[in-house]
Amino acid sequence: MAKRIDVDNLDAYYGKTKAVSGISMTVEPRSVTAFIGPSGCGKSTFLRTLNRMHEVIPGARVDGRVLLDDEDLYAPQVDPVAVRRTVGMVFQRPNPFPTMSVYENVAAGLKLNGVRKADLDDVVEKSLRGANLWEEVKGRLKKPGAGLSGGQQQRLCIARAIAVEPAVLLMDEPCSALDPISTLAIEDLMGSLKERFTIVIVTHNMQQAARVSDRTAFFNLEGPGRPGTLIEMDATEKIFSNPGVKDTEDYISGRFG
Numbered sequence: 001m002a003k004r005i006d007v008d009n010l011d012a013y014y015g016k017t018k019a020v021s022g023i024s025m026t027v028e029p030r031s032v033t034a035f036i037g038p039s040g041c042g043k044s045t046f047l048r049t050l051n052r053m054h055e056v057i058p059g060a061r062v063d064g065r066v067l068l069d070d071e072d073l074y075a076p077q078v079d080p081v082a083v084r085r086t087v088g089m090v091f092q093r094p095n096p097f098p099t100m101s102v103y104e105n106v107a108a109g110l111k112l113n114g115v116r117k118a119d120l121d122d123v124v125e126k127s128l129r130g131a132n133l134w135e136e137v138k139g140r141l142k143k144p145g146a147g148l149s150g151g152q153q154q155r156l157c158i159a160r161a162i163a164v165e166p167a168v169l170l171m172d173e174p175c176s177a178l179d180p181i182s183t184l185a186i187e188d189l190m191g192s193l194k195e196r197f198t199i200v201i202v203t204h205n206m207q208q209a210a211r212v213s214d215r216t217a218f219f220n221l222e223g224p225g226r227p228g229t230l231i232e233m234d235a236t237e238k239i240f241s242n243p244g245v246k247d248t249e250d251y252i253s254g255r256f257g
């Protein structure tokens with residue numbers, strides 16, 4: 001289930017432009033890791049290299065290694081589509097499939113060939129319960145997913161992502177389009193999801209990083225046009241109380257970024 005990620009000296013490019021440089025880190029399973037840092041420092045870019053979504057952008061490429069429990073995600077025989085099932089992703093804006101029902105949205109990523117309806121019903125219910133949404137939608141499974149509130153749509157997207165039983169869940173600012181109540185619902189959810197999945201979340205909200213994450217990675221860039229780098233990564237408590245680098249402290253305390 002939950003797997004560990006080891007990144008070794010990773011660079012990511014858009015064409016000739018290097019967007020992130022020399023990143024090495026370990027993301028522990030069954031924990032929440034937060035990525036923080038100023039806009040443009042490459043958090044989203046780096047996140048997408050962890051499930052081979054970066055390379056879908058024309059001209060984009062990656063150097064270095066990403067290991068998932070010792071399996072090299074960039075080895076030549078590895079199928080990127082399979083990687084994206086194992087390492088799922090939730091985006092900033094909830095993106096349910098607009099023409100599909102709540103039920104169909106959750107089932108969308110599953111292989112349906114030969115699956116019995118009763119088994120599919122079970123997976124859909126389990127995933128919606130896992131995303132803490134079941135009670136709110138059990139009476140409207142056939143209604144359009146797009147008819148839910150923003151916070152419900154985001155939890156629907158999380159249900160869709162966990163339905164395929166990924167090992168890792170990547171979330172890129174999953175609460176930035178949500179109101180405070182929905183944000184708290186998603187934060188609570190992360191606490192329970194980390195028992196089964198490895199979770200990585202990008203956030204601009206320092207309180208959120210401090211509340212939900214076990215470890216925090218701070219990224220920065222030297223200036224416009226320069227690649228982003230990992231400045232430090234440590235236990236969240238340590239990063240927020242006694243970081244090793246002054247820039248981290250300045251960023252966390254709101255002096256820049």
Ligand SMILES: Nc1ncnc2c1ncn2[C@@H]1O[C@H](COP(=O)(O)OP(=O)(O)OP(=O)(O)O)[C@@H](O)[C@H]1O
Binds near residue numbers: 014
């Ligand atoms: N599709 C793209 N094509 C070319 N350059 C890109 C593309 N996406 C991002 N970049 C560039 O890569 C750098 C890192 O961007 P990225 O989106 O990863 O930063 P970020 O840390 O996620 O920022 P934010 O906090 O604003 O989301 C930026 O200079 C950005 O302009």
Ligand SMILES: [Mg+2]
Binds near residue numbers: 043
């Ligand atoms: Mg981003």
